[in-house]
Amino acid sequence: MKNYIDLNDIEDLPALIAEAIQLKKNNDQAQLGKGKTLGMLFFNASLRTRLSTEKAAKLLGMEVMVMNAGTDGWALEFEDGAVMNSDKAEHIKEAAAVLSQYCDIIAVRAFPGLKDKNKDEAEQVINSFKKYASVPVVNLESATGHPLQALTDAITVMELKKTEKPKVVLTWALHPRALPQSVPNSFADVMKRLDVDFVITNPEGYDLDKRITGDTPVVHDQKEALKDADFVYVKNWSSYDNYGQILNSDETWMFDLEKLKVTNNASVMHCLPVRRNVVIADEVLDSENSKVIHQANNRTFAAQAVLKNLLKS
Amino acid sequence: MKNYIDLNDIEDLPALIAEAIQLKKNNDQAQLGKGKTLGMLFFNASLRTRLSTEKAAKLLGMEVMVMNAGTDGWALEFEDGAVMNSDKAEHIKEAAAVLSQYCDIIAVRAFPGLKDKNKDEAEQVINSFKKYASVPVVNLESATGHPLQALTDAITVMELKKTEKPKVVLTWALHPRALPQSVPNSFADVMKRLDVDFVITNPEGYDLDKRITGDTPVVHDQKEALKDADFVYVKNWSSYDNYGQILNSDETWMFDLEKLKVTNNASVMHCLPVRRNVVIADEVLDSENSKVIHQANNRTFAAQAVLKNLLKS
Amino acid sequence: MKNYIDLNDIEDLPALIAEAIQLKKNNDQAQLGKGKTLGMLFFNASLRTRLSTEKAAKLLGMEVMVMNAGTDGWALEFEDGAVMNSDKAEHIKEAAAVLSQYCDIIAVRAFPGLKDKNKDEAEQVINSFKKYASVPVVNLESATGHPLQALTDAITVMELKKTEKPKVVLTWALHPRALPQSVPNSFADVMKRLDVDFVITNPEGYDLDKRITGDTPVVHDQKEALKDADFVYVKNWSSYDNYGQILNSDETWMFDLEKLKVTNNASVMHCLPVRRNVVIADEVLDSENSKVIHQANNRTFAAQAVLKNLLKS
Numbered sequence: 001m002k003n004y005i006d007l008n009d010i011e012d013l014p015a016l017i018a019e020a021i022q023l024k025k026n027n028d029q030a031q032l033g034k035g036k037t038l039g040m041l042f043f044n045a046s047l048r049t050r051l052s053t054e055k056a057a058k059l060l061g062m063e064v065m066v067m068n069a070g071t072d073g074w075a076l077e078f079e080d081g082a083v084m085n086s087d088k089a090e091h092i093k094e095a096a097a098v099l100s101q102y103c104d105i106i107a108v109r110a111f112p113g114l115k116d117k118n119k120d121e122a123e124q125v126i127n128s129f130k131k132y133a134s135v136p137v138v139n140l141e142s143a144t145g146h147p148l149q150a151l152t153d154a155i156t157v158m159e160l161k162k163t164e165k166p167k168v169v170l171t172w173a174l175h176p177r178a179l180p181q182s183v184p185n186s187f188a189d190v191m192k193r194l195d196v197d198f199v200i201t202n203p204e205g206y207d208l209d210k211r212i213t214g215d216t217p218v219v220h221d222q223k224e225a226l227k228d229a230d231f232v233y234v235k236n237w238s239s240y241d242n243y244g245q246i247l248n249s250d251e252t253w254m255f256d257l258e259k260l261k262v263t264n265n266a267s268v269m270h271c272l273p274v275r276r277n278v279v280i281a282d283e284v285l286d287s288e289n290s291k292v293i294h295q296a297n298n299r300t301f302a303a304q305a306v307l308k309n310l311l312k313s
Numbered sequence: 314m315k316n317y318i319d320l321n322d323i324e325d326l327p328a329l330i331a332e333a334i335q336l337k338k339n340n341d342q343a344q345l346g347k348g349k350t351l352g353m354l355f356f357n358a359s360l361r362t363r364l365s366t367e368k369a370a371k372l373l374g375m376e377v378m379v380m381n382a383g384t385d386g387w388a389l390e391f392e393d394g395a396v397m398n399s400d401k402a403e404h405i406k407e408a409a410a411v412l413s414q415y416c417d418i419i420a421v422r423a424f425p426g427l428k429d430k431n432k433d434e435a436e437q438v439i440n441s442f443k444k445y446a447s448v449p450v451v452n453l454e455s456a457t458g459h460p461l462q463a464l465t466d467a468i469t470v471m472e473l474k475k476t477e478k479p480k481v482v483l484t485w486a487l488h489p490r491a492l493p494q495s496v497p498n499s500f501a502d503v504m505k506r507l508d509v510d511f512v513i514t515n516p517e518g519y520d521l522d523k524r525i526t527g528d529t530p531v532v533h534d535q536k537e538a539l540k541d542a543d544f545v546y547v548k549n550w551s552s553y554d555n556y557g558q559i560l561n562s563d564e565t566w567m568f569d570l571e572k573l574k575v576t577n578n579a580s581v582m583h584c585l586p587v588r589r590n591v592v593i594a595d596e597v598l599d600s601e602n603s604k605v606i607h608q609a610n611n612r613t614f615a616a617q618a619v620l621k622n623l624l625k626s
Numbered sequence: 627m628k629n630y631i632d633l634n635d636i637e638d639l640p641a642l643i644a645e646a647i648q649l650k651k652n653n654d655q656a657q658l659g660k661g662k663t664l665g666m667l668f669f670n671a672s673l674r675t676r677l678s679t680e681k682a683a684k685l686l687g688m689e690v691m692v693m694n695a696g697t698d699g700w701a702l703e704f705e706d707g708a709v710m711n712s713d714k715a716e717h718i719k720e721a722a723a724v725l726s727q728y729c730d731i732i733a734v735r736a737f738p739g740l741k742d743k744n745k746d747e748a749e750q751v752i753n754s755f756k757k758y759a760s761v762p763v764v765n766l767e768s769a770t771g772h773p774l775q776a777l778t779d780a781i782t783v784m785e786l787k788k789t790e791k792p793k794v795v796l797t798w799a800l801h802p803r804a805l806p807q808s809v810p811n812s813f814a815d816v817m818k819r820l821d822v823d824f825v826i827t828n829p830e831g832y833d834l835d836k837r838i839t840g841d842t843p844v845v846h847d848q849k850e851a852l853k854d855a856d857f858v859y860v861k862n863w864s865s866y867d868n869y870g871q872i873l874n875s876d877e878t879w880m881f882d883l884e885k886l887k888v889t890n891n892a893s894v895m896h897c898l899p900v901r902r903n904v905v906i907a908d909e910v911l912d913s914e915n916s917k918v919i920h921q922a923n924n925r926t927f928a929a930q931a932v933l934k935n936l937l938k939s
Binding site: 035037039063065067071072073074077081082083084085086089090091093094095097098099101102103 | 912919
């Protein structure tokens with residue numbers, strides 16, 4: 001593995017999942033990262049990603065340096081050829097090259113603006129780090145993808161599945177703020193790579209980018225989609241077609257006990273943070289079916305498997 | 314010890330004080346915390362608590378992850394059953410459970426609002442962490458108590474006392490801002506548990522919660538109270554009866570050389586930060602009688618004794 | 627070495643440079659700092675200084691605690707005898723003494739206000755830490771100097787020089803914001819201590835403090851100064867005589883390919899962050915002549931050499 005920008009950077013997904021599950025059982029890798037440093041750069045807030053990746057690196061024996069990009073350091077310029085006479089003090093060319101002097105792996109979180117689809121899809125921040133860094137770069141959630149979350153989700157489904165080929169449903173739910181498509185994009189992407197029966201359900205107007213979902217069935221009737229599901233992944237996202245917009249206020253998409261009953265006693269997943277009683281009802285989150293904490297725990301081992309592979313190559 | 318939320322969590326106070334003093338003399342505990350992680354979550358500013366607790370954990374061989382709760386992560390919802398459709402992105406139920414996946418001990422600082430006595434006394438933040446975390450929780454100063462400071466203070470008095478049963482006086486002083494009662498509450502609480510002659514002095518209207526001070530004499534004449542004191546603990550607090558209010562602007566309560574002379578050449582203590590020439594005069598803080606730096610140093614060993622006990626159980 | 631406040635704290639500059647270059651080649655010092663803690667306090671933003679110093683300390687086996695002074699802790703009072711009844715919660719006397727309890731070395735960054743020359747030259751923040759701390763203090767860039775950068779620069783010139791006594795030119799360039807004189811001050815100071823042919827070029831009105839530049843030639847014709855230079859250090863600074871002012875908007879001082887051609891195929895240096903196409907043109911920064919990344923990498927070893935000397939004494 002050279003970088004971990006998106007799921008295409010994974011050479012052997014089943015092997016990586018197996019490795020993460022093995023690390024979870026028997027974590028004795030503190031020599032591999034000795035004397036190596038992970039630099040984590042946050043352009044946006046983070047709880048799980050921040051702590052689980054820091055934890056993963058330390059389990060590998062690495063040192064970790066964390067920076068809040070906006071406040072601790074300098075405002076970055078990403079445009080090639082820019083005449084830097086306004087508010088940006090440092091160009092990504094220098095920032096990435098300098099971080100590569102101090103860090104053995106650089107990890108970056110940078111959310112989309114959700115205003116300009118082309119700009120977000122260009123993935124300027126993470127791709128600029130990849131371009132100008134001389135060390136591996138890890139995506140801690142970028143404008144259009146969250147591959148560490150997707151690897152976690154794949155691990156969780158593989159761990160918890162009770163049938164050979166489980167039915168996995170990704171369902172939209174309402175949210176008061178316009179959210180990125182990064183998590184559902186990467187979840188759809190990783191599910192397509194596993195031997196599961198994968199279905200997406202969302203209201204009209206909320207279909208994800210077809211280049212990512214491919215031939216995954218998209219069903220606009222939530223109850224029909226949820227029928228006999230073994231796993232339900234609940235997540236809000238803003239419209240892709242009407243880019244970054246909230247199109248409706250349909251509270252009926254909240255995942256509650258009534259909908260859980262339609263499923264095959266499904267395991268319920270969410271990347272967190274989750275809005276209780278808006279996205280998922282208390283009665284589901286507080287039930288045995290909720291696997292959101294189990295899933296959050298797997299973040300550590302997904303990150304560790306990725307960092308381990310980057311350190312080895 | 315299961316948690317360290319308040320002083321009742323201490324099973325044997327003299328033994329814990331002795332252990333801290335022993336750690337101060339001979340600090341060789343770097344194996345106990347190996348492979349363990351302390352997560353520190355700050356809802357408010359901190360200097361001593363932050364650095365001494367981090368130092369203590371590292372002296373035990375622990376890894377430490379620090380987060381500023383407001384800015385690094387997500388705004389937390391604490392109400393049970395809340396419909397989370399406004400500004401709070403994550404519920405304490407998930408936050409505490411997730412942090413418990415990444416950390417072996419969680420430490421939390423959350424000051425009171427000083428507006429609503431009932432709300433502050435409910436100790437929603439620290440109690441919610443205790444309720445929903447599956448690992449031990451440490452109070453880094455909550456709405457109504459600061460037990461790590463109190464343990465430090467007990468250590469300092471026991472270390473420096475020259476008589477079997479010293480006279481210890483907690484005296485109020487003026488401060489330009491309305492401050493919590495957490496430090497004086499916990500100091501009163503811990504002094505009651507030691508073999509000392511303990512007196513509180515404050516202006517009328519500033520009496521602390523009687524459920525905490527119990528039968529401790531409260532004297533409204535400062536000079537009378539200070540007479541023959543072996544230890545003077547100076548501290549401002551806002552009114553408990555007129556909850557969170559500053560009732561007067563009586564600068565005569567500042568602790569200066571004239572007042573020191575009334576005492577038995579007392580050791581002067583303060584939790585810091587201290588407003589010079591408002592709470593304590595320069596002439597006292599810069600004298601041999603001031604033990605505030607000695608006291609601050611003891612923060613490390615108080616924290617270490619608590620963390621050590623939590624790790625062992 | 628007792629502190630590292632300015633270059634006068636260095637006892638033997640050539641030896642310190644040689645030690646840093648040796649550390650860069652063969653870094654095996656992880657025992658020296660074991661059990662020791664570096665506390666880093668930032669009153670201003672930092673990328674290179676923050677990460678390189680943290681990296682350096684960890685290479686020495688030290689623990690590192692980082693605080694953003696303004697937001698994580700308390701506002702500090704620096705005036706002696708102040709009656710602290712307004713916005714400053716803690717006096718430097720306590721802050722420095724307390725940090726000295728938790729840290730074995732304290733490192734501080736505090737930029738100038740650029741309003742009051744006398745105040746900035748008094749170096750109140752770093753000097754107060756030096757005065758009140760009981761452990762060594764390291765300057766991470768103060769109002770008037772940046773000695774870790776200067777040591778880095780000296781290392782870089784000594785590493786890359788091709789002749790016995792190279793010609794080194796410090797040239798001013800335009801910048802949209804008023805910047806401190808700390809970097810050019812310390813660069814001039816360190817160059818005077820090396821066996822180089824050192825020249826400064828800047829527009830009229832931008833001459834640096836003569837007490838620092840001494841008998842260094844100051845040439846106001848940039849092209850004349852650059853002629854046959856082996857090293858060009860490009861840097862903006864605000865006026866010293868018209869203290870903190872930007873006097874002109876002369877874009878012709880930008881260092882571009884045309885100016886590089888006047889030199890003896892010079893190595894181009896800058897402390898970073900650099901405004902591309904304002905201070906230095908893309909065509910220079912992206913050429914083989916640019917040594918800015920090499921220079922940034924040396925920050926680690928300069929810091930490590932200083933910390934190592936402080937630990938040993």
